[in-house]
Amino acid sequence: MTVRTPPLTPYPLRVLLGRIAREWETRRRIFDLPTGRFYSHDPAHDLSFEMGGRRPSNPIGPAAGPHTQLAQNFVIGWLAGARVFEAKTVQILDELEIDRPCIDMEAEGYNIEWSQELTLDQSLEEYVKAWMMLEILSHWEPLEPIIGPPGEHVFDLSVGYDLDGIRTERMDRFIRQMMDASEVIDRLRPQIPPPFERFRDHDFDPHIGRSVTLSTFHGCPPDEIEGITRHLIDTYGLDVIVKLNPTLLGFEEVDRLLHDVLGYRDVPLDRHAFDADLSFDRALRLIPTLSEYAAARGRRFGIKLSNTLVVGNHRNKMPGDVMYLSGRPLHVITVSLLDRLTAALGDLLATGADPGPVQVSFSAGIEASNVADAAGLGLRPITVSSDLLKPGGYGHLSAMLKRLDQAMTEVAATTLEQWVAHQEAEARRSGHRDAVSAYAAQVTGPEGVAHYGADAVRRRLRHVDHTLELWGCVSCNLCVTVCPNDAMLYLPTPDTLADELSDRWQYLCLAELCNDCGNCATFCPEDGAPFEVKPRLYIDPDRFATATGPAFFIGRDGDSLAAVPGPGMQPELSRLLEVVSGPQGLPLRPEDLTPIGHVHRPEHR
Template identity: 45%
Template sequence: MGDVMRPLPFRKLLTWVLEEKEKYGTIFGIPQEKFFKKENGPRLQLFGEDLETPIGPAAGPHTQLAQNIVAAYLCGGRFFELKTVQVLDQLDIAKPCIDAEDECYNVEWSTELTVEEAFAEYVKAWFLLHVLQKELWNEDRRGFIFNMSVGYDLQGIKSPKVDQFIEGLKDAASTAVFQECRQVLKEECRKFTRVDEDFIDGISPHICRSVTLSTLHGCPPAEIETICRYLVAEKKLNTFVKLNPTLLGYDFVKETLAAMGYNYISLKEESFSHDLQYEDGLALLKGLKEFAREQGRSFGVKLSNTLPVKNTRGQLPGEEMYLSGRALYPLTINLAARLAAAFAGELKISFAGGGDAFNVPDIFAAGIWPITVATTLLKPGGYTRLLQLARELEPRLTGAMDEKIDVDFLDALAAGAAKKSDYLKEKRGVNRRKLNKKLPLTDCFIAPCTVGCPIGQDVPEYIRLVGEGRYCEAYELITAKNPLPFITGSICPQFCAAKCTRLDYDEPVCIRAVKKAAAEGGYLKYRQRQGQSSGATSARVAVIGAGPAGLAAGYFLARVGMKVTIFDRMEKPGGTVQYVIPPFRIDGEAIARDVELVRGTGVELRLGIDPEFSVEALKKEGYKYIFLAIGAGSSQPLKLSTGGERVISAVDFLTRFKAGGNKMNLGRKVVVIGGGDVAMDAARAAIRVDGVEQVSIVYRRTKEYMPANKEELQAALAEGALLKELLVPVSWTGGVLRCQKMELSAPEPSGRRSVVPREGEFEEIEADIVIAAVGQAVDYDILQRNGIRVDNRGRVVVDPATNETNVENVFIGGDALRGPATIVEAIADAVKAARAILTREGLSLPERPEYPEAPDKAWGRITLKKGVLQNAASDAAKEHERCLECGTICNICTEVCPNRANIAVKVDGGFKHGEQIVHVDGMCNECGNCATFCPYDGAPYKDKLTLFWREDDFNASDNSGFLLVSGGERPIFKVRLEGRVFEVALDDSSSSGDKDYEEILPIIRTVYEKYNYIF
């Protein structure tokens, strides 16, 4: 069944490696472009062994199976901390067991294999790495190190089973698996170009000279010391002891996590009080360091173990889980700094605690190595992230590495870690990237940014065009779906970026900035050739309101040839964008250029007219269709007791400010109430008003839950606004705003935390004026006067497919339909209504332009970007270097699977994408990591077509998939599709009697004929 891994025999592994490399230029899905070759630089020395580079996978999911270790090696891993073994090797581990969406959690510790199986995997990997080093790079001199990891108490470590494991890794020569691997290599020698029998005979049986001790939380100091002495003296192993971040103390850990925005993480005080205490640990380490020196062995610490936390949100089974990843880095580096200082830099430290491309170079520069990583490899890019680490460290390696840690440099790293943006929760935020779409069995590649955009902008393609300097084409592609590229390129809330795969790398691609660059670079050339469509129909359309929804509706209708008139009571078009959004966010020229694009289609604008309208009168004037885009002009009242003071609505204030009101009298201290983008605009505008000395933003929740765009909040804070969280205003009298203090409740099952009052606790804030940004309301009276139905919840009743109201041929969109919404949502409403109108006239919107690219060129370019962490470029035209073009290649599920259980196979014909995903049941332990990062609301290990190796596994699963029953000239398969099970011959698709089978037949045939090494 799915969570039972079936280790592959060595001959099968070898065949897989060689055939995949020959046919496709990949090994376990790792492309040759991502192989790390050591250049002719110096090597490090550790435990008397050569080490090409001091990085590799930590003891965990990436060192559990032989293929995992191979994948890590190919990408640059050279120090392998093998997954921990213990005497209890038949544990029933609940699944899923990993959640690495942001900071990482897990609920399993040691290998899920038996001790004997784990030993065999490590021996098989040992041979494969030797062979690859020789065959790929003709290198005889080994440059990698295996480090065993054992736990969790002395009795278990001394058990015959674990003792045999330790002795076997020290010298495997007499073990059956070592002899089998050597014999298989000799029998397959003809398949190599550089490996011969002499090389095979020269592969050392001495696999490990070192060990990392992992003990359970709460293990007594005396027990830790006894185990370490045993490993050093009796087992004669160079020893690292893994220490826990609990050494820092409960208060320090809690305060540090909260300061970084992880205040939802719940700790247990007993996890700290029952664990090793710092002073005891210091004494322990000093004694062991001296003991190891006397024994002629190396001794050091591994920093750090994971941090036990309460499982309050239920994302994994059980009541407790273990924290790692970027939230753990500031804790681990602080622990390293404290210990290094205590030993004056003369303590060997091996590091694992949130390492990635942003901090590993500095960790190494401090003198800490080897460095192992796990969480970063669980994210998109997977093992290929090691290549960036290896390449960045390569020029830093010198012939004579100082064994002493640079305490001052390390102190500086530690001091700044909790304040660095890379580790703050707000960088990733609390929102999920998941799309509300079912994961399909085939053809699943998708660009989440495009799907996440309300108007489906072809984001990756226009980013590519901008990167190629083809601005006019990029502008043309954008305006096929969006007539307001300057406006949205300035102030769009970027729903697209909230779905960007880069969120799971570093930070989203700056999509909005690229759109603006396309507009600025392509506008003039496009306008020179823009032409109007002549009357495709005599039907006329009246649009009421010249805001974003109205302008967009006019554009889409007129570009097909319909006669459109837009009416608005204001003297200039643009609505809220023109009159409310402050100039520091968007300039008038940007608005004017978008308006001119709309005018260029032939739209007539009638401005400065009476705001009242009559549907009946407009129809009598000859308008067949009417689109209402009247906006949400009135403000929601703020429930606040006052002493006669007048609360100003944010919209009124911003309107006055944009009209030149920076001279208005606001007093010295301004308070803005609200947490959305309008509140941020109001705060930033108030800061610019003469005489204002202090602007405070009062919000009822914490900033993690603020609806404001993160950029707008950061801009407001950077400009001097003060954020006052967890406050609800109750009264404003005599220049004092009195606020009820709130607190976050315990997490609900969904993970959300409500706010509840702190009884009897208030805060008073001096306020000369209060600006309310708590929402706007639609003028429903004008709608109801025209017979447009509004339900008892205040929503306009429409056909959801067309946005048509109950009045025939009268449509509505934007804020008038939704309430206060975004510009891009207004455009989406306009598109929906325009399509409906055009359909009734026998017309349709033109197809988007196509700019095809050779598949090989695209795939090669995208492959090079995979696994490379790189924060946003200052030049938007270079953001194409970061865009992963997910609609062309996704493959995230193949990248994030430690076991390589999801495989992309190249299938010819019949599919939208050239690659299809096949899940290999026998290589999966159902850790759940592919489900975390798949952009769909699905789980590839459950939802993708599954290859089964055994009939009992097939029968124990519900997955749609296939099992080879018999091979030969006429192979027979057992197939399950959506619960239906049948047997079919590969050469007779009709024998199944199932048309769905015929659709997947090309995949099964391709796997059998071209990827037969995975059976």
């Protein structure tokens, strides 16, 4: 795979909202998510909880990562049921070059991303656009019969990685504008296009961020964690959650679980990374200290278990010496860490039927099969990254919520508190200290190994012996569902091309939304990377001017969609136009696009 690192170029709010209206009208989908994957809240259950002074209507959502970077990602997650969004981590170094590919989700998950690739100003605008779109869709009549009353949602900020960086004027401005986004909202209002124009004067709540998760990097000293937490509480009055690393469990125990119990024997651990990180004993002093500090100032402190685990790069699928492990093995490690912390901190943690003051947020290998167990421990919020990068993508969120609803229905629990009380009572009845220790025993025992162990997780992906081409393929749709940015889309092959193209669907890449993460290439059963081989559509003239590969500019000519071919693509132009202009063609409104007369072809540079 070639290593190209073009910047992500977010779509303007006008184009995104225009797409929602057009896609709904022509295909009854939004950002490729079919209505069958929209989540409709079961009114018999109250899944709400308190966070940052709001009451999100359920505790599930995407973790800081690729699903909380671009504005449309939040919309897809929200439609699938997410009500807590941990925004992609921002930091002062906001022009990072991230190596590609950066995601490897073939079995257990690995990545080499570590914070946003957008600038701070772009991230701010993406989060505000997302906030405005969710507010608009919450009041949009066509959705009402499908999702019902959606209830509240929460955006949790995520910042890293050192106090000096967080104190800079640019980071300060970012945090303050997330806490009061009035200026940005007013700047974006005129972009709201005609299908939604009644929302131009809508009373958007400008107070987007009321809580923050501090993502600590490996090696972050405890004093620094303490200093940043105090700074965020004192300066901004935010509730603070500290995201801890799984190294906290200690080298010997992680080594035993990962290698001996779960069978991931080839995954190299680095003892130095464990030595450099926060130790368990120090965490036992840090957590009560910061909880008291926050409480004395009327704020809440919490911990998040856990961040990814640093391991050696034994697969050489991504560049660099180290990578970060997530997914199923991390679930077992992190539950074991939770068990150890619960045993040591007793009533301090907000787990179980009699919750203490320290909120415990969870992200590690959450999926439909374990989300009810996690909710039954009192963990809130419960966020996900790896499972949403597997086939099915964002649709897994609605499946998780349905599983939680189902589990609660079976025991006649109508609130999360009742569900937690039921799980706690069951655990004690079976002789465990509490529900956390019962669950830890389950995931590290034979039942857990059968599900989370290497033998269960490392299955060969489907492969067909065919080289991927510009048009046509086995149409498995996997590239669409695994893309966190909805950068791959599919359109029906128009009848006019039926003699030339035998496949029913054609797949295309929205180039500005693709960051070459490589995830679609992992899952495509054909030989080739969808994001490189399929037609790459640009709507930004500057990005098109430097385009390579099978590139086309999509704009307008009068009231119609029009295209300009990139180098070598002239022979494919008429086919492309047929595909994008069909009745269920490209769901972008010509009036939101640039006239093609203004566009320079790459070969003319």
